Amino acid sequence: LNTHTANWYLYLSTLRWFLFRIDMIFVLFFTTTAFISVGTNRDKPGEVGIIITLAMLILGTFQWAVITSITVDGLMRSVDRVFKFIDLPSEEPKHTTRVKNTDVVIENPHADDGWPSRGRMDVQDLT
Numbered sequence: 001l002n003t004h005t006a007n008w009y010l011y012l013s014t015l016r017w018f019l020f021r022i023d024m025i026f027v028l029f030f031t032t033t034a035f036i037s038v039g040t041n042r043d044k045p046g047e048v049g050i051i052i053t054l055a056m057l058i059l060g061t062f063q064w065a066v067i068t069s070i071t072v073d074g075l076m077r078s079v080d081r082v083f084k085f086i087d088l089p090s091e092e093p094k095h096t097t098r099v100k101n102t103d104v105v106i107e108n109p110h111a112d113d114g115w116p117s118r119g120r121m122d123v124q125d126l127t
Contacts (some may be wrong), residue, residue: 017068026059048083 028051037051 011074015067019063019067022063026063030055030059 006010033055034048034052041047041051
């Protein structure tokens with residue numbers, strides 16, 4: 001669990017770092033677009049507004065596309081892992097003598113002697 005959490009934290013940290021870098025590039029692009037549009041269209045403030053609005057829309061769409069593509073890549077890797085596990089050969093079943101009842105018995109050589117052998121609970125002296 002700790003290894004999974006560490007990897008997940010690394011993934012999220014890297015994603016945040018990458019998105020922060022993209023935001024910085026977007027700020028530079030947006031600032032450049034705003035200065036160029038204001039400098040070239042001094043008499044047409046409507047066009048400047050449309051240009052700035054379209055620049056913001058393009059930047060938002062690009063950021064959404066980056067996040068979505070990273071998510072899809074992660075999900076496809078999960079599917080690839082499932083297919084790799086499907087192709088693994090299965091283990092041979094352990095031949096044991098059948099017990100009288102039909103309970104499933106899982107033997108664990110590492111279990112303590114005091115470990116419960118059945119999945120039931122007896123309540124005694126409950127007040």
